[in-house]
Every structure is written in C-alpha cells, then in structure tokens.
Amino acid sequence: MSIDGYLDDAERERLLLSNEADFDRVDAVRSGCDAILVGAATIRQDNPRLLVRSAERRAARVAHGKSASPVKVTVTGRCNIDPSAHFFTVGDVDKLVYCTSSSYDSALQRLGKVATIVDGGDPVDLHRVTADLAARGVRRLMVEGGGTMHTQFLTAGLADELQLVVAPFFVGDSRAPRFVGDGNFPWGPDRRATLAEVRQIGDVVLLRYALSDRFHPG
Numbered sequence: 250m251s252i253d254g255y256l257d258d259a260e261r262e263r264l265l266l267s268n269e270a271d272f273d274r275v276d277a278v279r280s281g282c283d284a285i286l287v288g289a290a291t292i293r294q295d296n297p298r299l300l301v302r303s304a305e306r307r308a309a310r311v312a313h314g315k316s317a318s319p320v321k322v323t324v325t326g327r328c329n330i331d332p333s334a335h336f337f338t339v340g341d342v343d344k345l346v347y348c349t350s351s352s353y354d355s356a357l358q359r360l361g362k363v364a365t366i367v368d369g370g371d372p373v374d375l376h377r378v379t380a381d382l383a384a385r386g387v388r389r390l391m392v393e394g395g396g397t398m399h400t401q402f403l404t405a406g407l408a409d410e411l412q413l414v415v416a417p418f419f420v421g422d423s424r425a426p427r428f429v430g431d432g433n434f435p436w437g438p439d440r441r442a443t444l445a446e447v448r449q450i451g452d453v454v455l456l457r458y459a460l461s462d463r464f465h466p467g
C-alpha cells in the first residue's frame with residue numbers, strides 16, 4: 250500500500266507500488282502457497298496472471314509433486330467476470346470461483362467451462378470458503394487483495410499472518426481503494442497485533458504481523 254494506505258490510484262491503469270526486489274519476494278511467498286485468492290474486482294481491474302514467475306521456483310514445486318503455480322481462487326456475487334481474463338486462461342492450474350447461491354446458475358453458465366464453480370452462500374461466507382479449500386487440500390492460502398477481501402479475512406479472524414508492504418509515496422485520492430474498509434477488526438487499542446518482523450527492501454518496508462498461533466516465522 251501507499252504511505253496513506255491505498256492499494257491503487259483511481260485511474261484505470263494498475264498502479265505499481267512495490268519494487269522489483271519485493272515483487273520477487275512476493276513470488277517466493279506465492280510459490281510456498283497452495284492457493285492464491287483475489288476478489289472479482291481485482292480480476293476485472295488488473296487482469297492478473299497469478300502465476301509463479303520464477304522458472305526455478307516453478308520447477309521446485311513440480312519436483313515436489315505440486316502444480317507449477319498455486320490454485321487460483323476468486324469470490325463473486327455478480328459473476329460479471331470475463332472468461333477470457335488471465336485468471337482463467339493462463340497457467341495449467343485449477344481455478345475455483347466461489348459465487349453466491351443466487352448466482353450459482355449464471356456463474357456455471359458463464360464460467361463453468363473455465364473454472365470449478367462452488368456455491369459459497371449468500372453472501373459468500375469466507376469460513377465456508379476456507380473449509381472447502383481445506384477439504385480440497387489447500388493448507389496455505391495467500392490472499393492478494395483487494396481491500397474488500399482483506400477486510401473480510403481480517404475481520405473474520407481468518408488470517409494467520411499479515412504482510413504489509415509500504416511504498417514510499419502518497420496516492421492522496423479518496424476515490425482510490427484502501428488497504429481495508431470499515432469493519433470490526435479483532436485488533437484494536439485493547440488488543441494489539443504482534444509485530445513479528447520489519448524488513449527494508451530497497452525503498453519499501455515489509456511489516457509482518459503474527460495474527461494467530463498458526464503464524465510461522467520461516
């Protein structure tokens with residue numbers, strides 16, 4: 250996020266906040282996960298590929314009997330996602346779409362050929378999503394945004410770790426999406442989160458917070 254807590258600016262083009270060294274660190278974190286989740290708005294806005302970039306890391310995953318990149322996961326109510334988005338078309342990995350019960354039929358029709366569609370409740374219940382992912386063998390899930398997803402995972406107490414990277418500039422435009430929205434977060438003045446690590450990576454800083462006893466410092 251920017252110094253003032255934004256994940257993007259208000260323009261159509263994706264705003265790059267991290268530097269190359271941090272993008273590579275994120276790639277390493279990705280390669281250590283079983284699945285990566287983004288909200289539907291991030292697919293529409295950024296069209297991310299969500300693959301492990303490094304050939305060495307992909308080869309190491311395959312050598313351990315895994316897919317070259319983690320499973321891709323998204324959540325949607327409106328199902329207004331383009332089936333030709335990179336999320337669906339690149340990478341030989343499973344793609345999972347958790348949609349609301351009421352949109353299940355339209356999701357199946359629109360995206361059923363390019364992804365596995367799962368009824369996630371109305372609205373999609375993230376406890377249900379994580380339980381279903383666990384049943385599919387996902388032990389480590391990386392939530393890569395956007396703010397709506399961060400807010401729900403954090404307020405539901407479902408995140409074991411928060412990795413926050415602060416880029417050295419301001420966005421200064423309240424039309425832009427924030428790192429999180431309003432919500433009842435388990436960490437407040439009376440229950441402070443545990444800061445587990447601070448790491449400078451060139452001109453950005455990584456803050457790691459341990460949010461549950463499942464946090465692993467490695």
Ligand SMILES: NC(=O)c1ccc[n+]([C@@H]2O[C@H](COP(=O)([O-])OP(=O)(O)OC[C@H]3O[C@@H](n4cnc5c(N)ncnc54)[C@H](OP(=O)(O)O)[C@@H]3O)[C@@H](O)[C@H]2O)c1
Pocket residue numbers: 250255256257263264266287288289290291292294295324325326327328329348349372373374375393394395396397398399401426
């Ligand atoms: N800086 C970064 O690291 C980073 C990372 C990722 C994203 N971003 C930025 O974040 C912005 C997008 O963030 P955002 O907060 O607007 O959106 P988001 O979190 O990416 O996606 C929100 C959408 O997800 C679906 N959704 C979320 N929770 C749901 C639930 N419980 N039930 C049903 N559907 C649910 C809805 O999709 P439908 O509208 O389809 O119903 C909702 O509109 C973009 O500008 C992107 O560039 C930045």
